[in-house]
Amino acid sequence: MSVEFTIDGKKVTGEEGNTVIDVAFANGLDIPHLCYHKDLEPFGGCRICVVEVEKGNRRRLVVSCVYPVEEDIKVETNNERIRNVRKTLIELMLARAPSSPKLLELANEYGAERNRFPVEPNNCILCGLCVRYCDEIKGKNAVGYVGRGTSRRIIFFPENAGEEAQECMKCQECFNLCPTGVMPSNFGIYTLAHFRLK
Amino acid sequence: MLKNAEDLEKLRNELLKDKKKEQTQIAVCSGTGCRANASEKVVAAFRQGLQDLGMEDEVELKNTGCHGFCEQGPIAVILPQDICYLRVKEENVEEILEKTVRDGEVIEELLFEDEGTKEKIIEESKIPFYKNQERILLAENRKLDPKNIDDYIAHGGYRALSKVLQEMTPEEVMDQVDKANLRGRGGGGFPAGKKFRTTAQAPGEPKYVIVNADEGDPGAYMDRSILEGNPHRVLEGLIIGAYAIGSSQGFVYVRQEYPLALENLTIALEQAREKGFLGGNILDSGFNFDVAIHRGAGAFVSGESSALMTAIEGWVGEPRPKYIRTAVSGIHGKPSNLNNVETWANIPLIMDKGVDWFLNIGTENNPGTKILSLVGNVRNTGLVEIAMGTSLRQLIYDIGGGIPGDKKFKAVQTGGPSGGCIPTQYLDEPIDFDNLSRIGSMMGSGGMIVMDEETCMVDVARYFLNFLKEESCGKCTPCREGIKQMLDILDKISQGKGEEGHVELLQELGDFVEEASLCALGTTAPYPVLSTIKYFQDEYEAHIKEKECPAGVCKELIAYVIDEKLCTGCALCRKNCPSDAIAGEPKETHTVIQGKCIKCGICLEVCPPRFAAVKKEKAGKKVLVEEGGN
Numbered sequence: 001m002s003v004e005f006t007i008d009g010k011k012v013t014g015e016e017g018n019t020v021i022d023v024a025f026a027n028g029l030d031i032p033h034l035c036y037h038k039d040l041e042p043f044g045g046c047r048i049c050v051v052e053v054e055k056g057n058r059r060r061l062v063v064s065c066v067y068p069v070e071e072d073i074k075v076e077t078n079n080e081r082i083r084n085v086r087k088t089l090i091e092l093m094l095a096r097a098p099s100s101p102k103l104l105e106l107a108n109e110y111g112a113e114r115n116r117f118p119v120e121p122n123n124c125i126l127c128g129l130c131v132r133y134c135d136e137i138k139g140k141n142a143v144g145y146v147g148r149g150t151s152r153r154i155i156f157f158p159e160n161a162g163e164e165a166q167e168c169m170k171c172q173e174c175f176n177l178c179p180t181g182v183m184p185s186n187f188g189i190y191t192l193a194h195f196r197l198k
Numbered sequence: 199m200l201k202n203a204e205d206l207e208k209l210r211n212e213l214l215k216d217k218k219k220e221q222t223q224i225a226v227c228s229g230t231g232c233r234a235n236a237s238e239k240v241v242a243a244f245r246q247g248l249q250d251l252g253m254e255d256e257v258e259l260k261n262t263g264c265h266g267f268c269e270q271g272p273i274a275v276i277l278p279q280d281i282c283y284l285r286v287k288e289e290n291v292e293e294i295l296e297k298t299v300r301d302g303e304v305i306e307e308l309l310f311e312d313e314g315t316k317e318k319i320i321e322e323s324k325i326p327f328y329k330n331q332e333r334i335l336l337a338e339n340r341k342l343d344p345k346n347i348d349d350y351i352a353h354g355g356y357r358a359l360s361k362v363l364q365e366m367t368p369e370e371v372m373d374q375v376d377k378a379n380l381r382g383r384g385g386g387g388f389p390a391g392k393k394f395r396t397t398a399q400a401p402g403e404p405k406y407v408i409v410n411a412d413e414g415d416p417g418a419y420m421d422r423s424i425l426e427g428n429p430h431r432v433l434e435g436l437i438i439g440a441y442a443i444g445s446s447q448g449f450v451y452v453r454q455e456y457p458l459a460l461e462n463l464t465i466a467l468e469q470a471r472e473k474g475f476l477g478g479n480i481l482d483s484g485f486n487f488d489v490a491i492h493r494g495a496g497a498f499v500s501g502e503s504s505a506l507m508t509a510i511e512g513w514v515g516e517p518r519p520k521y522i523r524t525a526v527s528g529i530h531g532k533p534s535n536l537n538n539v540e541t542w543a544n545i546p547l548i549m550d551k552g553v554d555w556f557l558n559i560g561t562e563n564n565p566g567t568k569i570l571s572l573v574g575n576v577r578n579t580g581l582v583e584i585a586m587g588t589s590l591r592q593l594i595y596d597i598g599g600g601i602p603g604d605k606k607f608k609a610v611q612t613g614g615p616s617g618g619c620i621p622t623q624y625l626d627e628p629i630d631f632d633n634l635s636r637i638g639s640m641m642g643s644g645g646m647i648v649m650d651e652e653t654c655m656v657d658v659a660r661y662f663l664n665f666l667k668e669e670s671c672g673k674c675t676p677c678r679e680g681i682k683q684m685l686d687i688l689d690k691i692s693q694g695k696g697e698e699g700h701v702e703l704l705q706e707l708g709d710f711v712e713e714a715s716l717c718a719l720g721t722t723a724p725y726p727v728l729s730t731i732k733y734f735q736d737e738y739e740a741h742i743k744e745k746e747c748p749a750g751v752c753k754e755l756i757a758y759v760i761d762e763k764l765c766t767g768c769a770l771c772r773k774n775c776p777s778d779a780i781a782g783e784p785k786e787t788h789t790v791i792q793g794k795c796i797k798c799g800i801c802l803e804v805c806p807p808r809f810a811a812v813k814k815e816k817a818g819k820k821v822l823v824e825e826g827g828n
Contacts, residue, residue, distance in 0.1 A: 044519025045674050047714050066519040077269050090709045092679035117683050126672060145514075145672075146670055148497070152672035 007075045017116050019047055020064035020075055032106060034093075034179050035127035036065040040136050046093075046127050048106070050085050052076045061085065084108055091116040093125045100125075123182035126152055130174035131182055142168055149169035156190045165191045166192065199474045203360040206351070213352040221278040222257045222299055225340050226286075229264030230419070230458055231580075233798040236288070237272035237641035244274075251295060260349075263339040263427015267327055270310070275322050275340060276731055282322035283308040283469065290291075312335035313577060313599065327578045330596040332559060332567050332585035333545055339427035343577070344462045347469035350430040350784035350818055356545035359434050363483035368801055371442035372398065376555045379565050384501075384538030384554040385642040387564075387631030390545075393535060396525040398443045400533035402540050405445040407526055408510070408536040411452040411459065415614030416665060418645035420569040421539035423581055425452065425459035426541070429466035433489065435477060435542035440487045443535055444578050447577045448489040453498060457528030460662035498669035502717045503528070503536050505671070512770040516671045517717035533783065551784030556801060573612075575677075577602050582646075583628065594648055594754065605650040610707060611731070613642030614671075615662040616722035619655060638729045640722075653813035656735040656741055660688040662726040664709060670719065677720030680711040684727060692756040696742035701731060729793055746817045753797040757815045760801075762787040764811035771801035771812060 001016045007024055014023035019042060024031050044066040051064045054074040061081065076082065087180040090112040094103055098119050107114060126145075131154060134143045142160040145152055161168045168187060175183045200206050204616055217738025225332045226232075241246050241261055248254050266271050276298055283294065290308060297303040309318040310325045310617040343349045362371055376391030386489075389776070397405055409432060424433060436448050452460055466491055470476045478486045492510050497504050500515035503524040510529055520527065544566060548556045557565045564586035570593070572582045577599030584593060590610060591667035594600065601607050609619040618625075618639030631641045634738040649658065653798065663685045672678045684707050687700050707711050708724030715721045717722035731738060747755040760771070760780075765787045771789055772780040782788030788803070807810040 042519065043673075044716055047675050047716070050714065062521060063716075065517060085710060085714050089675055091716065092675060092683065095683075096679070118686070119584075125675070126678070128673075147672070149667060149670040149672045150678060152678070172687050198653070 002068045003071050005069060005073045006076065008077055013067040015070070018054075018069050020062075020067045020069055021049060023069055024077065026074075029077065031064050032063060032109075033101070034125065034163070035113070037129055037133065037177070038133045042130065043128055044068045044184060046089070046125065048086055048089055050082055050089075052079060052082055059067065059162065086110050087112045096121060097118050097123045097125050097180040099123075102175070102179045119173060124154060124186075125179050125180060126154070127179055129177040129179070130154060133174050133177055138171065138173070140167060140171075154186065156194075158188065158194055165194075199472065200481065201474065203364050206289050206356060206481065208352075208359050209348075209356060210351050213348055215351065215651075216610055217343075222635060223260055224257060224294075224299065225260045225264045225265075225275045225277060226271040227263070227271055227340075228261045229262060229268070229271075229339075229423055229455075231268035232271035232273060232359075232459070235271050235285075237286075239288045240244065240272050240274065240286050240291060243288045244295070247291050247295045251300065253299070257299060260343050261317045261345075262342060262529055263344050264336075264423035264581060265323075265340050266336050266423075267332075267578065268348075268419060268580040269578060270580075272374070275791060277305055280321040280323055282310065282320070282325060282769065284310055292755075307393070309394065313720060317358075326599065327580070327582075327597055330592065331583050332548060333583045334567050335424065335428070335431070335540070336569060336581060336583045337439055338431065342428055344429055345465050347430060347466065347473060351427075352471075355430055355549065356434055356473075358549035359437055359475065362438050363481050363485060364550055366549075368398065368442045368444060371438060374441070374553055375545065377776050378553045379563070380541065380544055381564065381566075381631055382538060383540035383544070383568065383643070385640065387641060390537060392474045392543055393525050393537070394439065394442055396444075396523065397533040397535040400526040402527075404441055404532060404533040404534045405437055406439045406445055406529050406532060407443060407445045408534060409448070409449045409450040409542055410501060410503075410504060410506060410538050411450060412498075413453065413456075413457070413539075413643060414498040414501055414669075415643055415645045416572045416662075417647055418571045418614060418643055420571055420644050422456050422459050424539050424543055424557075425456070425463050429459075429463045430470065432539055433463075433466055433470055434441070436489065437480070437487055437544035438545050439535065439542065440678070443484055445535070446486050446488070449485065449490045449492050449510055449529075450489060451494060451500070451510065452493040454613075455494075460491070460493065467491070487690075494593075497671070498665075499671045499717070502719055505658065505717065506536065514671075516673050518773065519716050520745070524696050532734050540644075561628065561630055563632060563725045566581045568629070569646070570644040570646045572598050572646050572648070574646075574746050575601055575605065575650035575653070576648040586629040586630045586718055589626050589628050590620065593629065593646065594625070598648065601648070601650050603650075608649045608651050608653055609655070611639075611647040611662075611726070612645065612656065613648065613725075614724050615638035615665045616640075617642050617645065617718070619649070619658065619733060620729075621733040627720065638732055639725070642681050652750040652751070653748050654692075654747055655730040655737045656692050656747075657749075657751045659727045659730045660685065660692055663688060663723070664718065666723045670723075674714075674716035676711045676714040677716065677723060680707055680715075681720075683707060684711070684724065688727070690743045692747070692752040694745040694752075696738075700742060701735065705731060744817065747809050750814050750816045755816070757792060757812055758790050758797065758799065758801055759797060759815050760788050760790055761813060763787075764809055766811075768806065768809065770804045770806065774804045776800065786818070 012027045013081050031048045031166045035043045042065045044063045049064045087110045090106050095117040100171050272286045274286045298456045313529045371393045379389040381387040411421050428657050476488050497515045500509050502517050504518040505515045560566050565752045569583045572581045573579045609621050610617045624637050634641050708728045711724050712721050740748050767785040769784045777796045779791045802812045
């Protein structure tokens, strides 16, 4: 069933079950995104694709990579409230991945300060693209999370990465997905530590 | 196996006939709190003592769940006289049996003593802590042996279920829950009847019903005590709910850290199955239903509905970013009705005693009672059940007995780690879902932490935010990174490194985390900070501008000093100091070497009151700078 609504005043049509971001992209509109991937299950983690939805007389912020389209909603993708949230998100992420070209580009666009918060880099913003891609597309689960909260990080699982990480050596498809570009070096450090040094 | 409603009534009548009417009963609390104070030894001593005196047949010894007055445990109540003995030890048992149970004499030393009037109170029902409550759920704990389903049945248990299955349609059950205006006791206060209907009407089979017993707020244990003390009450509510919603499979999600609740619940499920309250064709109604226990793996966030359901599916307990409610799409994408322990426990009471009875308790928009865990700087700590609308003052002063040590009340923190701190000016506000939200806090699951004037509000905010930082799952950026940044700023403030603008930055980040986070853990996480700034901004300013902790709590901002005019050189402080930070020969004035001091406060504690030479300096940073000790 098709659903009609507006994005930034423009009339758009999507299918029931579509997310706002999918319909926006299909209509040539852009919404910034980091953890979104068209072939993966919505994650809703980075929050950068936040938009404002007006439904009836209620307005609220939602993330467009998860929010399902609804008849007659009014979506705004770039007002001041949204820009403020995106700015703080970028500033927080820059404290973790200060040299990510993608984040720096976004910082430029949203006027985010590079050093607003003390930099404690690990070059990972935990968008989970590598983990989800390896699970959902490759079916290998060679990359996964350990820990929770601020201690959460991404590791390779030796039992799935293959002997001497052969599986990962062959694939490397997550390397280009990584928005901070840290994946190749993560993998390098990992293989050194777990295979070659043994 | 009970085949139908008549069987149940027959069993109940037999059970009641067996009970000798005037039989003496000793109810000993065996909840987790009393167990920690060796109540099991007390029970064993009673059992042995009764045997020795040959009184096993005349006296019924009952191992019950939590009575509520945990601070005074172990508790033993002698019935029918209602004599309440507190802090009972193994060695008191012989005397209790011989004097009270056999000869009818009261033992003064074991009675409650009113701190103000010094009056001894014999009956449980006259002790102010109990007298001022409205105990509809908790009162049952004292009457029941939670490991014995017959005891529950004899007290009217499963009568509501039998009535519902025989006389009511699912629609009628939902209608009653609607009319009773039962609001979710887990914190949000969402109408339970409305939630029932959402799941009942949502497309998809099977439908699930779930008990949320992932209680994890620091200092709160109401759900634990109900599950431990009265598991069948919860189970009966769940079965009734399942019937109304049209569910054949239920779950109880219990924390692994609640071993006694797990034990009693497991026994309850087995016994309910044996009796035929679970399984196929329950009481000949054609209704089939069973329940499985899911043990939590220690994540606070799993109390959030979508995270809890992810965990039941077997994944790591992490919230899902769905804009569709779990009541519509929950476990495996099927309609799943999740309610808190206390909400489920209220259902059979409403079905049994009627909607009007329920509406008569509490206030118009908040009928019924709420169980609270009253802890902190208050004389009587424990589990309390109040009629909604009772004021904070009644709770803290009439039931709680006020603040110990003649100190002043400062604030009460309500609603768990994401709740807010309510200051003195709101003491007369009634406790209910809407009102607590209105004054910047929340009901949450019912934690009430009372704080006196020696509590530092920056430190309080830091404590709760640290808890939430540790419990954040790390999935979304605002919660994971935002809380961390807020906590780092609070750390700086409490260490005297706060800067101008920090309060504003905390407010800005707080609003941001609230607005942008994925689940309720994140969206409510800033409340402890925002509410303490709202009501106690001057304390933040004192830390930042004066480098002073007005309550004398933040270690980096206080200093212990010895008044040379008062010190006689008794050397007690020097001997007890764990970090060798006190210098001075015996009989000569002692001094604190600030650079070595770890601010443990032992010197202040051991300094004899007749000298009172050790003092806590609140503007400690100044002392340190002057003495060059830091």
